[in-house]
Amino acid sequence: MTAWLSVLVPLLVMFFALGxxxxxSRLRDATVPQDELDEMLERPRPEEVRAMFKQGTARALELFRLRNRRPGKRKPEAQSKIAS
Structure with missing residues (x-):
């Protein structure tokens, strides 16, 4: 009986670890990049904050991405290079 337990327990732990x-790995693919989240939290807009509290981070990040993709709007990096 002890011999079976000494073989079975490590196998169960190994299969659990693989699972x-x-x-x-699925969760890692679904997460938001840290730098994008930090950038959004540094300069939030009221509609992004409302969306974060009411609908979650995903909707707030969607609004943030839409704001950054607007034509004619420069990225902060481009503005700092021009000002220098």
Missing amino acids: MERVE
């Missing part, structure tokens, strides 16, 4: 690795 958790698959779950973690």
Whole structure:
């Protein structure tokens, strides 16, 4: 009986670890890049803050991305290079 447990327990732990690795890889792909989230939180607009509290981070980031994609609007990096 002890011999079976000494073989079975490590196998169960190994299969559990492999399963958790698959779950973690799916979660890693679905996460938001840290630099994009930091940039949004540095200069939030009222509609982005409202969306974050009412609908979650995904909707707030969507609004942030739309704001940054507007034509004629320069990125902050481009403005700082021009000002220098």
